[in-house]
Amino acid sequence: MDFRTALKVALGVVLICPAASSLAAEADDDSDGDKKPAVPTMYLDLRTYYAQIPAGSLAFGFGHPSFFTALQTLSGPNGAALSAGLPASKSINVDLPFTIDVTDRVSLYAGVSGSSTQFGGGGWSSLDITSWNIGFQAELYQQKGGTFPTVTLQSTITQSIPNGPLTATSFNNILEFGYALDKDETRGLLAGIQHTRVDVGNALVRVRPNTIGYVGGYYQWPNNWKFTGRIGVQSFEGAQLLNLAPAQPFTQPIVRLDLDRMDDNDNRLFGVTAEIMWVPKPAYQLTLRTPLYAVRN
Numbered sequence: 001m002d003f004r005t006a007l008k009v010a011l012g013v014v015l016i017c018p019a020a021s022s023l024a025a026e027a028d029d030d031s032d033g034d035k036k037p038a039v040p041t042m043y044l045d046l047r048t049y050y051a052q053i054p055a056g057s058l059a060f061g062f063g064h065p066s067f068f069t070a071l072q073t074l075s076g077p078n079g080a081a082l083s084a085g086l087p088a089s090k091s092i093n094v095d096l097p098f099t100i101d102v103t104d105r106v107s108l109y110a111g112v113s114g115s116s117t118q119f120g121g122g123g124w125s126s127l128d129i130t131s132w133n134i135g136f137q138a139e140l141y142q143q144k145g146g147t148f149p150t151v152t153l154q155s156t157i158t159q160s161i162p163n164g165p166l167t168a169t170s171f172n173n174i175l176e177f178g179y180a181l182d183k184d185e186t187r188g189l190l191a192g193i194q195h196t197r198v199d200v201g202n203a204l205v206r207v208r209p210n211t212i213g214y215v216g217g218y219y220q221w222p223n224n225w226k227f228t229g230r231i232g233v234q235s236f237e238g239a240q241l242l243n244l245a246p247a248q249p250f251t252q253p254i255v256r257l258d259l260d261r262m263d264d265n266d267n268r269l270f271g272v273t274a275e276i277m278w279v280p281k282p283a284y285q286l287t288l289r290t291p292l293y294a295v296r297n
Helices: 002-024 026-031 067-075
Strands: 041-044 047-053 089-101 106-119 128-141 150-160 168-180 187-200 205-207 210-220 225-236 239-241 250-262 268-278 282-289 292-295
Touching: 089 128, 187 205, 187 225, 210 250
Parallel strands: none
Antiparallel strands: 041 089, 041 292, 047 089, 047 282, 089 106, 106 128, 128 150, 150 168, 168 187, 187 210, 205 239, 210 225, 225 250, 250 268, 268 282
16 A cells, blocks of 8 residues: 555646646747647557467566456456466467646546467457556756756556456556657667566465666658667566466566657657567567557647
């Protein structure tokens, strides 16, 4: 309860500070004749994932974790058949977060995720809603040609569906530093850290934290195609899921490559992400991002 209270306070501070700065700068914007849109940018940030996970492993990575799909299988009628441990799996996941860009520095989002999974050589499960999520992304500081990099914080809370003895809640936080190498911010360097903690309402399930430290960079061409690469180290402290063989701790490399099509105002039109994570054997994930805009400024 103390952690959740602290998280709410931090969320309030992060949201209030950029908003206050934005209001303070509004007079200057108006004096320059730059009128802000009456309605903020709003869109359904549709993300479709395909993942392959080796046997006995949980894959958190940068993107959609396999934990919630594995937990759903354990709580279902086929969970008793997995006493030897988690088999190799394939999954298709769909994220549907509705996103509002409150300002050019703060975005809020909330939505649900569904998944279909294939364990071992079996068939695919039906596509079911497995979790809901809510979160924000905020630029705490903007470089704007200065020497100190842009600082971005993203925080997401995800909870499994349906609620029950194996209900799980994850807290995912990403702190990233971006240093632009030119005035237009079309190329630059990245460094960051991601921390994921999972709480499960069952004493027989213990999932220890997962941490990723990474560096990378980005380049955007004049035709608005943008490439971003990140490489780092993922450290997972292990997990015990009911009576299954434990998921062992590991510290291994992780790589993520993004190719995005942007418009002239840096709104994403299309994106594809390839991710390889060693858990400790390689796991693969391919993501397609196809935002559906209700309002695009």
